[in-house]
Amino acid sequence: MATLELIEITKKFGNVIAVESVDLKVEEGEFVTLLGPSGCGKSTILNMIAGLEDVTSGDIQINGKKVNALGPFERDVAMVFQNYALYPHMTVEENIGFSLRLRKCPKNEMQSKVQKVAAMLELEKLLHRLPRELSGGQQQRVAIGRAVIREPSIFLFDEPFSNLDAALRIKTRGEIKELHQRLGVTSVFVTHDQEEALSLSDRIAVLRAGRLEQYGSPEEIYMRPATKYVARFIGTPQMDFFTGEFINKDGLLYRIGEAEISIPAITKLPDTAFDVGVRAEFVSLGGKGFGANVRLVQPVGPFTYVTVDWQGGSVTARVNGVSHLKPKEQINVEIDPEGLLFFDRATDLRKDIL
Amino acid sequence: MPSFKRHLSRFFIRMGLAIFTFLALGPVIWAVVTSLLPLTALTSRPPDLDPLNMTLENYRLVLDSSRGLFSGLINSFIIATFTSTVGLIIGSMAAYALARLKMPGSSLLLMMILATQMFPGIVIAIPLFLVMSRMQLVDTHFALIVVYLSFTLPIVIWILKGFFESVPMELERAAAVDGATPLQTFQHIVLPISLPPLFATGVFVFIEAWNEFFFAIILTRIHVKTAPIAIAEFSGQYQTLYGQMLASAVLASIPVVLLAILFRRFVLEGFVEGAIKA
Numbered sequence: 001m002a003t004l005e006l007i008e009i010t011k012k013f014g015n016v017i018a019v020e021s022v023d024l025k026v027e028e029g030e031f032v033t034l035l036g037p038s039g040c041g042k043s044t045i046l047n048m049i050a051g052l053e054d055v056t057s058g059d060i061q062i063n064g065k066k067v068n069a070l071g072p073f074e075r076d077v078a079m080v081f082q083n084y085a086l087y088p089h090m091t092v093e094e095n096i097g098f099s100l101r102l103r104k105c106p107k108n109e110m111q112s113k114v115q116k117v118a119a120m121l122e123l124e125k126l127l128h129r130l131p132r133e134l135s136g137g138q139q140q141r142v143a144i145g146r147a148v149i150r151e152p153s154i155f156l157f158d159e160p161f162s163n164l165d166a167a168l169r170i171k172t173r174g175e176i177k178e179l180h181q182r183l184g185v186t187s188v189f190v191t192h193d194q195e196e197a198l199s200l201s202d203r204i205a206v207l208r209a210g211r212l213e214q215y216g217s218p219e220e221i222y223m224r225p226a227t228k229y230v231a232r233f234i235g236t237p238q239m240d241f242f243t244g245e246f247i248n249k250d251g252l253l254y255r256i257g258e259a260e261i262s263i264p265a266i267t268k269l270p271d272t273a274f275d276v277g278v279r280a281e282f283v284s285l286g287g288k289g290f291g292a293n294v295r296l297v298q299p300v301g302p303f304t305y306v307t308v309d310w311q312g313g314s315v316t317a318r319v320n321g322v323s324h325l326k327p328k329e330q331i332n333v334e335i336d337p338e339g340l341l342f343f344d345r346a347t348d349l350r351k352d353i354l
Numbered sequence: 355m356p357s358f359k360r361h362l363s364r365f366f367i368r369m370g371l372a373i374f375t376f377l378a379l380g381p382v383i384w385a386v387v388t389s390l391l392p393l394t395a396l397t398s399r400p401p402d403l404d405p406l407n408m409t410l411e412n413y414r415l416v417l418d419s420s421r422g423l424f425s426g427l428i429n430s431f432i433i434a435t436f437t438s439t440v441g442l443i444i445g446s447m448a449a450y451a452l453a454r455l456k457m458p459g460s461s462l463l464l465m466m467i468l469a470t471q472m473f474p475g476i477v478i479a480i481p482l483f484l485v486m487s488r489m490q491l492v493d494t495h496f497a498l499i500v501v502y503l504s505f506t507l508p509i510v511i512w513i514l515k516g517f518f519e520s521v522p523m524e525l526e527r528a529a530a531v532d533g534a535t536p537l538q539t540f541q542h543i544v545l546p547i548s549l550p551p552l553f554a555t556g557v558f559v560f561i562e563a564w565n566e567f568f569f570a571i572i573l574t575r576i577h578v579k580t581a582p583i584a585i586a587e588f589s590g591q592y593q594t595l596y597g598q599m600l601a602s603a604v605l606a607s608i609p610v611v612l613l614a615i616l617f618r619r620f621v622l623e624g625f626v627e628g629a630i631k632a
Contacts, residue, residue, distance in 0.1 A: 083522060
């Protein structure tokens with residue numbers, strides 16, 4: 001168990017800045033996800049933590065000790081790679097036990113350790129198979145087993161689910177979470193899948209073009225995104241944004257084209273221009289509110305996402321269960337002012353003005 | 355109808371394969387048959403192919419140590435073994451470096467290595483002979499090994515570079531995270547998974563060196579005549595001893611054929627992996 005701290009780390013590849021002065025602290029036993037689109041530097045950060053990539057400047061500290069100059073093994077970290085990187089010529093048993101073999105661990109001790117790990121990951125029956133004889137999910141578990149047997153102080157995961165199909169991905173996600181709950185080892189997980197990040201993490205670090213955009217708990221990231229970028233990146237369907245204006249007409253209103261949303265909580269007209277964002281669950285259909293036309297109806301099982309248009313605007317609503325709305329149908333739209341997020345138009349930063 | 359079409363296309367495919375096999379194997383079969391017949395049976399018109407005349411006499415004659423074939427085979431073996439071993443050692447290191455290290459000018463270097471393959475051997479034959487004779491290396495094993503290395507190494511480097519590039523970088527990174535030193539990574543990970551392509555290229559180089567004729571005839575005189583030269587010498591100014599010549603050829607082919615059969619799995623796997631491994 002360990003704490004991990006990144007202090008102003010920067011990584012340049014030639015003239016390209018891949019990571020720019022990122023600060024990040026991971027507490028003992030915490031599960032932290034680095035989230036961002038491809039090319040945002042998240043895997044580079046992970047490789048730097050692992051010691052597979054040098055930092056250009058800045059410090060990496062494990063348990064308060066600077067480890068910049070140490071190799072991967074001396075940092076006592078274990079890593080699960082995106083393509084698993086199982087040694088193709090070794091059996092499952094040899095793959096899992098490889099790190100012990102390098103350390104000249106006695107044979108019977110090694111065997112009992114491998115057995116224990118295999119039992120934990122339900123690999124007992126596969127110990128004598130080669131990686132190519134395993135399914136994707138099984139290979140994934142071997143890769144995890146190879147990390148677990150080391151009993152490292154930090155686990156690193158580099159997009160470990162990206163080669164699995166959707167159903168297996170969700171199952172494996174649960175398994176990783178359980179494993180973390182059981183072992184309590186400090187973990188850093190890299191993904192571009194916001195749902196994965198939300199469901200696994202204690203804290204999420206959202207990255208954008210090599211910079212840290214926001215670092216917080218899943219609730220914070222989801223409910224109080226720091227910037228428009230974070231708001232757009234997190235949540236399904238994507239948050240809707242409006243470029244409207246505040247007007248004062250029997251209380252404060254926000255006008256989006258021909259639609260007006262009253263915001264009772266605000267009493268004073270703000271002096272800067274704001275864009276407004278709203279998530280689908282704060283939009284309801286068929287009540288009071290303003291008139292709009294249905295454009296798109298997308299059932300996803302427990303919900304249906306209904307996108308409606310009006311003169312000057314468009315929004316997606318989340319309707320529980322099945323919706324019988326048809327495109328072009330007229331419907332009233334109501335937006336809960338509680339769910340509105342206000343972003344400074346000039347800086348894209350969210351402001352609490354409610 | 356579709357099944358008729360399928361049968362038809364299968365028929366043509368099989369025909370094609372049969373013709374190709376015949377073209378490839380025909381000369382080999384003819385060589386074996388010829389090697390078993392006495393000279394008189396061969397020179398008569400039409401050749402007398404009576405199986406009753408078949409004899410191992412040609413083989414007995416060529417294996418007589420004074421005839422040069424035996425020493426030719428030994429010379430060929432020494433030269434081919436050294437060429438393939440040294441070629442693999444140097445070639446694999448060069449290929450690994452070119453595949454893994456980011457060096458300035460490495461693509462230029464690769465193109466230059468490939469460019470050496472574009473000259474026909476005859477272009478360098480005379481300068482090469484002059485250089486070798488000034489260095490007093492004519493008629494030595496060393497000369498042929500160096501020459502064979504010079505034209506097999508580029509191929510070795512290109513084949514192995516392709517393979518090493520197909521080995522996921524993560525394997526080596528995983529080994530590093532597992533605590534392996536670079537040497538241990540090479541020993542436990544890179545080397546074992548590289549065995550098939552190494553064998554494949556090794557066999558390829560061995561066969562190239564074993565069969566080479568052109569430089570062998572220029573750079574050898576008496577002591578290091580290779581098997582192909584020894585075989586060619588059965589063709590004299592006044593008479594060609596076809597039976598003995600082809601018996602020698604059959605004998606000289608045996609090691610190569612054995613090698614190909616023994617390492618068939620590796621050769622196939624190696625070339626396929628180098629080519630398409632994801």
